Amino acid sequence: MVESCVTNMKWMITAIRKADAKAKIVILAPSDINLVTMDNINVRKKYNENTKHSLYELEVKYKQLAKEEHIHFISLLHAVLKQNYADGLHPNFDGQKEIANVVWKGLNKFF
Secondary structure: OHHHHHHHHHHHHHHHHHOOOOOOOEEEEEOOOOOOOOOOOHHHOOOOOHHHHHHHHHHHHHHHHHHHHHHHEEEOOOOOOHEEEEOOOOHHHHHHHHHHHHHHHHHHOOO
């Protein structure tokens, strides 16, 4: 899963650069999940420790890709407090605000 995400991200970076060579690109690593509060439907969909491990691996790979491609990187992996997941997978309103704050700070740092 991780390698296909990285491959897709490389493809998107190339497509963006073809469309606009001066585009400013930022890769965002996804937020974590909360296995303790994961609801049954997401458990049945197999969101589990393997998913969590993949998210951590993806953060590393996206950070490496950003460095290789000379673009910016913002990690959301630790942006959301554990209690701010609506269903263990998706951030609730407060979690979305936490993500917005991290993205806003990152963008202001870069631009």
